[in-house]
Amino acid sequence: MALPFRVRGGGMPPRVADAVVALVVTLVVVVWTLVSARYASEPVGRTVIGWALIAVGCGALVFRRRAPVTVAVVTLLACTVYYPVSAQDGPLMIAFALALYTTAAEGRFVAAVALAAITLLAVGLGEIRQEEGRRQIDDTSLAMLSGWLISLVAVGRAQRTRLAYLHEVEQRALAAEREQEARARQSATEERLRITRELHDVLGHSISLINVQSGAVLHRLTKKPEPEVALAAAEEALEAVKATSKDALRELRATLGVLRQADEAAPTGPTSGLALLGELAARARSTGLDVRTEQTGTPVPLAPPVDLAAYRIVQESLTNVARHSGARTATVALDWHTDELRLRIEDDGEGAPEERPAGSGIRGMAERARAFGGELTAHSAPEGFRVDARLPFGTPASTTTTTPQGDTR
Known part of the structure; x- marks a missing residue:
């Protein structure tokens, strides 16, 4: 079974790397065997079998990460047959060692331990069955073989743990990067919405007043009044338009101040708040609307964001x-x-007719109230239209959503 993950930054593809490793091991085994053949002779049949086993054992390494247990078993069987048959005694054991390490590194730890134990038992039983004085491996060499096999399994296990740790670190880094990008997008979206809401309120209010004032004076002029009356009406309307546009420019500068560069001066004009409620009512009165203000309770200083939201x-x-x-x-x-x-x-x-959907203005007011833990409702009243809002003095908090009732305002 292949690893369920691969850590970034690797060189060649895994299959190419496995083929290269198999080729290198094959070259080592072949050269070593050819050198050994100069000092040992054997029948041709055994030589052919030995080279066939070398080809099988080394060739299986190409699939060592795709089928680690199978490759380990094949190389072990090849070694089991090769060493009793061949007199050249080549280093085919290298292929089994690499396959055993790969089995542990690919997460098949139990199989790797079992194969190592089987190898030790097989070597031990084979040496016990040898006649006295004809043993191929003494006790010291057997102990060294045991340590060698245990080390291969341990190193493979350590490599598996290391790769798992690197994978976890990589995933955490990717998750942190995605979270940071999501937060940046969310912050940018919230800032765009905030600026859009401010511009809508500033420009929508002022342009609406200018439109109403201009429309009123034009309506009066269509009746063709006396020149003195017409001039007075036009002058009054222009004065109102001038005052309204001046206030709009002031608030627009303050709103666009959030977009200024670090080396630009901050706006110095007064920020909007309930302290300017009188001026706001006066501008509305210039359109012919009779605006009345009432206060109950004891006013308290509001935090600037809450004060602006109320305004x-x-x-x-x-x-x-x-x-x-x-x-x-x-x-x-x-x-x-x-x-x-x-x-x-x-x-x-x-x-407002109930069947008509809520407009962006009502939604913007509701969003302002919810941002500070409050709520806002807007609905038709028995004698007109009514907006109710509640703004807590404390810090922003999450609240339940209040859906404004039908309005196109």
């Missing part, structure tokens, strides 16, 4: 009111609790 939720809600509802009034209520802030934005407009 964006109110901003997006007012944008939806101005664009979609046809409402005349809107109420922004802040309810301060000991551990959380609750927001309520409602209007007296047309609401």
Whole structure:
């Protein structure tokens, strides 16, 4: 059985390496046998059998990693027949030694121990059956053979353990690399979503207000009022557009600041938060919407990310009111609790048909709330549309998902 793994960084393919090793062992055995043949003679039949056994034993090494136990048995049998038959006494035992080592290195430890034990028993029984004074191997040599076989099995086992360790290290490194890449992709995705959400809130709110203001003055001008009235209306609208676009540029610079290079200066303008709620309401009023703000409880300083999330939720809600509802009034209520802030934005407009899916604005607000362990719901009310949000003061935490009800805002 082949190894279930291969450690990277190897040279030639395993089959080519096995063929090369078999060729080298064959050359060693053949040269050694030819040298020995000069000092020993034997019948031609035995010589032919000896060379056939050398060919079988050395040739089997080509398959030593594909069938390690089979190759070890074949080389052992070849040696068992070769040494009693051949008088040249070549080093065919090298082939069996390599096959025994490979058996242990390929994870067949029990088979390797069994083959080593069988070899020792066979050699011992063969020497015992020899007549007195005709032994081929003395006790010292038998002990050395035992140590040699044990060492082969032990080294093969150690090589197996080493390869297993290297494989585990390689797999851990690959897993760590994949995890690092996944984290990098996740971080990049989260950052893109965050920037997309910020740009949607900033530009969507400001452009919507500009659109409403421009549309209102154009509607008034189509009625062809007196020149003084028309000029005043146009001037009022342009002033509102100028103020709205100025605020949009300020917030846009702050949002794009996350993309600046390390050597660029950070934005110096004030960041958005509930402290600017009055300005936000004033911009919405410039469209003709009557915005009322209410607060209950004792306000507490919020962490900048939570403060920004609360501001964006109110901003997006007012944008939806101005664009979609046809409402005349809107109420922004802040309810301060000991551990959380609750927001309520409602209007007296047309609401939202239940069969229409939630828009990206509602989804973005819900994502902001969930990012800090809170929740957000948006649904039609008896007299308009209502958004409820809950933002804990603590650190971000995972929460259950609240699916906004039908809206296209």
